[in-house]
Amino acid sequence: MLNxxxxxxxxxxxxxxxxxxxxATQACLDQIARVDGKIHAFLSFNAADALAQADAADKExxxxxxxxxxxxxxxxxxxxxxxxxxxxxASKILGNYISPYDATAIEKLKTAGAIIxxxxxxxxxxxxxxxxxxxxxLTRNPWDVSRIPGGSSGGSAAAVAADExxxxxxxxxxxxxxxxxxxxxxxGLKPTYGxxxxxGLVAFASSLDQIGPFTKDVRDSATLLGVMSGxxxxxxxxxxxxxxxxxxxxxxxxxxxxxxxPKEYMVGGLDPExxxxxxxxxxxxxxxxAEIVEISLPHTDYAVxxxxxxxxxxxxxxxxxxxxxxxxxxxxxxxxxELYSKTRGAGFGAEVKRRIILGxxxxxxxxxxxxxxxxxxxxxxxxNDFLKAFETVDAIVTxxxxxxxxxxxxxxxxxxxxxxSDIFTISCNLAGICxxxxxxxxxxxxxxxxxxxxxxxxxxxxxxxKLAHAYEQATSWHKEKSCALNGLWSKFPQK
Amino acid sequence: MAAxxxxxxxxxHLARIELTPEEEIKLGxxxxxxxxxxxxxxxxxVTGVEPTAHAVPMVNITRADEVRESLSHEDxxxxxxxxxxxxFIVPKIVE
Numbered sequence: 001m002l003n004x005x006x007x008x009x010x011x012x013x014x015x016x017x018x019x020x021x022x023x024a025t026q027a028c029l030d031q032i033a034r035v036d037g038k039i040h041a042f043l044s045f046n047a048a049d050a051l052a053q054a055d056a057a058d059k060e061x062x063x064x065x066x067x068x069x070x071x072x073x074x075x076x077x078x079x080x081x082x083x084x085x086x087x088x089x090a091s092k093i094l095g096n097y098i099s100p101y102d103a104t105a106i107e108k109l110k111t112a113g114a115i116i117x118x119x120x121x122x123x124x125x126x127x128x129x130x131x132x133x134x135x136x137x138l139t140r141n142p143w144d145v146s147r148i149p150g151g152s153s154g155g156s157a158a159a160v161a162a163d164e165x166x167x168x169x170x171x172x173x174x175x176x177x178x179x180x181x182x183x184x185x186x187x188g189l190k191p192t193y194g195x196x197x198x199x200g201l202v203a204f205a206s207s208l209d210q211i212g213p214f215t216k217d218v219r220d221s222a223t224l225l226g227v228m229s230g231x232x233x234x235x236x237x238x239x240x241x242x243x244x245x246x247x248x249x250x251x252x253x254x255x256x257x258x259x260x261x262p263k264e265y266m267v268g269g270l271d272p273e274x275x276x277x278x279x280x281x282x283x284x285x286x287x288x289x290a291e292i293v294e295i296s297l298p299h300t301d302y303a304v305x306x307x308x309x310x311x312x313x314x315x316x317x318x319x320x321x322x323x324x325x326x327x328x329x330x331x332x333x334x335x336x337x338e339l340y341s342k343t344r345g346a347g348f349g350a351e352v353k354r355r356i357i358l359g360x361x362x363x364x365x366x367x368x369x370x371x372x373x374x375x376x377x378x379x380x381x382x383x384n385d386f387l388k389a390f391e392t393v394d395a396i397v398t399x400x401x402x403x404x405x406x407x408x409x410x411x412x413x414x415x416x417x418x419x420x421s422d423i424f425t426i427s428c429n430l431a432g433i434c435x436x437x438x439x440x441x442x443x444x445x446x447x448x449x450x451x452x453x454x455x456x457x458x459x460x461x462x463x464x465x466k467l468a469h470a471y472e473q474a475t476s477w478h479k480e481k482s483c484a485l486n487g488l489w490s491k492f493p494q495k
Numbered sequence: 496m497a498a499x500x501x502x503x504x505x506x507x508h509l510a511r512i513e514l515t516p517e518e519e520i521k522l523g524x525x526x527x528x529x530x531x532x533x534x535x536x537x538x539x540x541v542t543g544v545e546p547t548a549h550a551v552p553m554v555n556i557t558r559a560d561e562v563r564e565s566l567s568h569e570d571x572x573x574x575x576x577x578x579x580x581x582x583f584i585v586p587k588i589v590e
Binding site for chain 1: 501503506507508509510511512513514515518522525526528529530532533535536537539541544545546547548549550551553556558566570571573574575576577583585586587588
């Protein structure tokens with residue numbers, strides 16, 4: 001069961017030649033064959049290509065080459081371009097699209113020696129919180145297959161939680177890494193806006209999107225962040241901040257660090273079991289030497305409304321490129337306008353249409369000031385709340401989600417209820433700060449993971465990961481395995 | 496500007512998305528509901544507040560205007576739904 005290892009665990013075994021990259025890759029492929037018929041984290045994968053990459057890595061290892069991710073299999077959300085692999089954004093509109101180039105994040109992983117395999121399921125164009133909006137079927141939560149894995153990066157979270165890969169990439173526009181990581185019980189990091197180049201990422205909301213890793217522990221998250229970070233000439237929104245050694249920051253010493261507890265996050269629809277787990281995590285931080293300070297983020301209640309104006313407005317512009325002319329599916333018309341409308345009407349799913357139309361409306365003549373401009377001003381107030389809080393605290397601690405994983409179908413008929421499930425994660429993107437979700441306990445019956453969210457200053461990932469790591473080392477939540485690995489799978493018919 | 500005022504047919508046309516009559520009815524109700532929720536932003540006084548377009552304020556990032564490698568003609572056309580003679584084929588635009 002090599003696939004149960006973390007990246008750092010596998011790297012040690014590879015370096016000692018105890019195992020080969022081919023064996024590690026085969027272990028992932030075997031696990032996919034065992035469990036993915038029921039979980040459906042992967043939209044597609046090319047086993048022969050993955051094994052060929054593994055053999056190339058093994059050759060390098062045997063000739064003494066050292067690279068941070070040499071021989072480590074990593075799977076990718078279906079929104080990032082990997083040269084010569086399909087890219088669909090879990091949408092019908094992209095047809096049989098094959099990426100002609102690598103995203104910068106992918107190029108950096110490849111340079112570091114990683115084996116890039118598989119396309120992971122997601123909500124169509126990253127719009128959703130449950131992965132139910134995929135045009136290619138749902139992904140199931142490995143802890144309870146009647147439940148959703150979260151979204152939009154649901155496949156990325158489920159694949160890591162079910163040990164189908166050693167790590168995965170996702171994207172986070174309003175919580176799409178942290179929320180599924182919480183619901184599936186893995187570590188999900190949304191870096192600061194501008195930390196990782198987005199060249200080769202299909203844009204949803206350009207002022208909010210960030211790429212980030214899903215991993216089995218915090219150390220692996222720090223490793224991947226270090227590999228992928230840095231300014232890129234091909235993405236003018238990437239920021240020329242130096243890239244520190246994130247792994248070296250994980251020294252366990254958090255004595256004297258100040259953690260803010262926002263009073264606005266511990267009320268309302270918060271599930272009592274989540275509150276108990278988060279309260280206990282806060283106590284654990286006190287025990288580890290951190291100082292807990294109550295803070296206020298007074299505009300929290302407006303974040304969802306601001307988000308659904310700004311994100312949909314940006315999406316309506318970004319998704320204009322899917323018009324059936326240069327790539328993807330096409331439905332013919334008598335003139336270009338008819339071709340566009342028919343192609344987009346048939347190619348986009350319900351949630352994508354809903355958001356494009358909402359975004360078009362809030363930007364349309366006569367409504368721009370009332371909706372879009374006002375939302376941008378409230379965004380300033382939300383950002384200022386965080387910057388003010390960070391004058392007195394080093395990081396902020398909150399629940400990642402108000403409830404554990406919900407049942408498939410429970411919220412899919414009511415878009416607004418689905419939007420409100422992102423209430424704790426959305427502000428982070430609006431403010432452009434960094435955030436991470438780490439496992440902090442389980443609900444009792446059924447046993448479902450609970451996530452603790454830490455929010456850090458812009459480009460404060462070192463402190464953020466140091467805090468996450470210190471908690472992780474003092475607890476064992478992250479070591480618990482989903483039912484996919486406890487022999488329960490014999491109950492289910494395999495694909 | 497009550498939420499109910501949204502003219503779905505018109506906005507869908509602006510967005511170049513063809514909707515079925517059923518979709519128009521369903522989307523209209525859902526968007527009305529969402530816009531009703533969004534109305535809560537009116538509670539706030541935003542007088543004198545500057546809008547935030549990007550969380551990391553950076554402006555005028557430029558690069559040298561130099562010839563660089565780009566996608567080959569073949570690669571650029573590889574995913575085209577219809578192409579011929581090295582061109583994308585589209586419906587007739589000009590008579």
